[in-house]
Every structure is written in structure tokens, then in C-alpha cells.
Amino acid sequence: xxxxxxxxxxxxxxxxxxxxxxxxxxxxxxxxxxxxxxxxxxxxxxxxxxxxxxxxxxxxxxxxxxxxxxxxxxxxxxxxxxxxxxxxxxxxxxxxxxxxxxxxxxxxxxxxxxxxxxxxxxxxxxxxxxxxxxxxxxxxxxxxxxxxxxxxxx
Amino acid sequence: xxxxxxxxxxxxxxxxxxxxxxxxxxxxxxxxxxxxxxxxxxxxxxxxxxxxxxxxxxxxxxxxxxxxxxxxxxxxxxxxxxxxxxxxxxxxxxxxxxxxxxxxxxxxxxxxxxxxxxxxxxxxxxxxxxxxxxxxxxxxxxxxxxxxxxxxxx
DNA sequence: CCGCACGTTCAGGCTGTATTGAACGGATGA
DNA sequence: TCATCCGTTCAATACAGCCTGAACGTGCGG
Numbered sequence: 001x002x003x004x005x006x007x008x009x010x011x012x013x014x015x016x017x018x019x020x021x022x023x024x025x026x027x028x029x030x031x032x033x034x035x036x037x038x039x040x041x042x043x044x045x046x047x048x049x050x051x052x053x054x055x056x057x058x059x060x061x062x063x064x065x066x067x068x069x070x071x072x073x074x075x076x077x078x079x080x081x082x083x084x085x086x087x088x089x090x091x092x093x094x095x096x097x098x099x100x101x102x103x104x105x106x107x108x109x110x111x112x113x114x115x116x117x118x119x120x121x122x123x124x125x126x127x128x129x130x131x132x133x134x135x136x137x138x139x140x141x142x143x144x145x146x147x148x149x150x151x152x153x154x
Numbered sequence: 155x156x157x158x159x160x161x162x163x164x165x166x167x168x169x170x171x172x173x174x175x176x177x178x179x180x181x182x183x184x185x186x187x188x189x190x191x192x193x194x195x196x197x198x199x200x201x202x203x204x205x206x207x208x209x210x211x212x213x214x215x216x217x218x219x220x221x222x223x224x225x226x227x228x229x230x231x232x233x234x235x236x237x238x239x240x241x242x243x244x245x246x247x248x249x250x251x252x253x254x255x256x257x258x259x260x261x262x263x264x265x266x267x268x269x270x271x272x273x274x275x276x277x278x279x280x281x282x283x284x285x286x287x288x289x290x291x292x293x294x295x296x297x298x299x300x301x302x303x304x305x306x307x308x
Numbered sequence: 309c310c311g312c313a314c315g316t317t318c319a320g321g322c323t324g325t326a327t328t329g330a331a332c333g334g335a336t337g338a
Numbered sequence: 339t340c341a342t343c344c345g346t347t348c349a350a351t352a353c354a355g356c357c358t359g360a361a362c363g364t365g366c367g368g
Binding site: 002004005007008011012015017018019020033034035036083087088092095098101102105106108109112113114116117119120123124126127129130133134137138141144145148149 | 158159162166172173174184188189190237242255256259263271278281284291303
Binding site for chain 4: 195206207210211232
């Protein structure tokens with residue numbers, strides 16, 4: 001692996017770490033981002049110099065999140081991974097899902113708090129409304145983007 | 155602190171943890187979210203049953219991020235904290251900033267990789283374009299939201 | 309039926325970080 | 339000037355999670 005690629009994968013590892021994900025997951029993602037073809041677990045383990053166990057776990061994790069796609073080739077027992085073709089909208093979906101968890105907690109609080117003041121109730125309700133507004137706006141923007149970047153798909 | 159509030163603050167702690175932030179930061183945020191008035195460091199430490207050192211560090215951290223606001227009262231040496239009034243747009247700004255780091259790394263990769271294939275180059279460029287598109291869309295949505303939620307402000 | 313090549317799982321070591329108690333600096337008021 | 343009350347900083351500890359090597363299950367080929 002050349003120096004520029006190593007630099008990029010390491011940086012992705014740090015960025016993923018800052019988002020609460022394992023560093024290796026970020027490095028896998030980074031490596032596949034700059035890979036032309038899908039890569040097998042062995043290729044990933046060797047390129048990144050990490051154990052196959054980690055690669056297996058983290059690659060599957062990323063695939064579950066929709067960041068990667070598992071590619072199967074006929075007459076080949078290897079699992080190959082590649083960045084998801086609709087990576088961007090998947091990422092946005094994931095972000096909205098994470099925000100939704102916050103909003104659910106806020107909604108539960110608004111419903112179960114014993115004696116919320118008017119200000120607190122308004123604050124919580126305001127957060128929920130803003131979230132709903134954002135879901136619409138971002139969803140619409142992603143749709144527009146997808147239509148622009150991949151006209152005719154679906 | 156009543157059970158519903160404790161439940162909410164703990165949940166916020168877990169959600170913050172999943173985002174790569176200290177749990178106590180989330181609990182502070184949660185507690186201030188359902189607090190009518192600004193709270194002092196001592197109040198926070200007692201309510202959440204944590205050391206004042208942690209409260210000091212994490213509250214300042216959140217204030218730096220724009221999530222909280224430090225409130226000063228005349229003739230009172232205490233520091234008070236409250237959720238930022240423009241919490242939502244601050245949160246969005248922070249999210250865009252984090253995405254920007256990814257995009258910067260992608261841009262650097264596109265410029266420094268020794269022999270990127272056409273597919274890889276297109277992928278990286280596509281990511282950068284999508285990010286720029288999203289910054290615009292989200293920025294515009296936040297503006298619309300701010301104008302709707304706080305008409306007349308500035 | 310055996311050998312091999314995969315991917316997965318799991319206990320254990322290890323590193324990084326959150327949290328704490330204690331010490332510190334600064335400002336205020338007597 | 340001293341005593342007190344803040345908030346901050348720091349070394350030390352506890353803890354959580356990542357990563358790994360080895361063992362396991364599975365399916366294919368000989």
C-alpha cells in the first residue's frame with residue numbers, strides 16, 4: 001500500500017473513532033473507498049495489517065449499517081466487500097436514524113415528566129418539531145440529489 | 155431527581171456515548187434540557203451524583219461545542235449553564251463541520267493518490283459533490299426553520 | 309472420508325479514556 | 339491580610355472497548 005493510501009486510511013480510522021466507531025472500521029472503509037475492485041477479507045487484512053477476525057467483524061458491521069456491500073462472485077467462496085453504491089443516501093439515513101433516537105427520548109420525556117414547566121415543555125416540543133422538519137428537508141434533498149446524480153435509477 | 159428525569163438523563167448519556175462523547179456530557183445535557191432555570195456546577199454535580207471536576211470539564215466542553223451556554227448572574231460568583239437557545243442550528247453546524255473533515259480527507263486523497271482508476275476518481279469526486287450539495291440544502295433548511303421558529307430574530 | 313480453505317466466534321490481553329479526589333489559583337468580602 | 343468560596347487542573351485509578359490468536363463450524367474438492 002502506498003503512502004498516500006495509508007495516510008488516507010489512517011485518517012478515516014481517526015474520523016470513525018471520533019464518531020464512536022472502531023478505528024479499523026474506518027480504515028476498511030477508507031481502503032475500499034480508494035479501491036477499484038471489491039476486496040476479500042484476506043486482502044483487507046493484509047493491506048491494513050490487521051487480524052482477519054477484526055476485518056470480518058468490522059466489515060460485517062459496516063455492511064449492516066449499509067456503508068459497505070457484500071459482493072458474491074460465482075464459483076468463489078470468498079466474501080468480497082465494496083463501498084455501497086448509494087453510500088451517500090445510506091449515510092444520511094443512518095444519521096437520521098441516530099437523531100431519531102434522541103427525538104424518541106425527548107418525546108418520552110415530554111410525556112412522562114411529572115411537572116414540566118411551560119418553558120421546558122415548549123423546549124422539548126420545539127426540538128421534536130425541528131427534528132421532524134429536518135427529516136423532511138433532508139429526505140427531500142437526498143431525493144433531489146439521487147435524481148440528479150443517478151437519473152433513471154430505481 | 156425523579157425517576158423519569160433520571161431515566162431521561164441516563165438515556166442521553168448512552169446516546170452521547172454512542173456518538174463518541176463522554177456519558178456525563180450527555181447526562182448534563184439531558185438534565186439541563188428538562189430544567190427550567192440555568193443550573194450551577196454544584197447543582198449539576200449533586201443532581202447527577204458525579205464529581206464537580208467532571209461537571210466542570212464536560213460542561214465547558216459542551217459550551218465550546220455550542221450545545222450549552224454559560225450564564226452569568228450579577229453579584230453571583232457561580233457559573234450557570236443552560237441549553238443554548240439556538241441549540242438546533244448549532245447541532246446542525248457541528249454535524250456539517252464533522253462531515254467537512256471527511257470531505258477534506260477525501261479531497262486530499264483525490265489529489266494525492268498515485269494512480270487512481272477512473273472509477274475511484276469518480277467516486278471520490280462524487281462524494282465531494284454530494285457533500286457540497288448537502289451543505290447547501292441543510293443550510294437553507296436550517297435558515298427556513300429559524301425564520302419560522304423565531305420570526306423577527308435578527 | 310479426509311484435507312483444506314473460508315468465515316465466524318470467543319476469551320483474554322491491552323490500550324485509551326472517563327472519572328475522581330486532591331491540590332491549586334483567583335477573586336471576593338470581612 | 340486572612341478566610342472562604344469558586345472553578346480549574348492534574349495524577350491516579352477504574353473501566354470499557356478494541357484487537358488478536360486460537361478454536362470452531364461449514365462446505366468444497368480430491
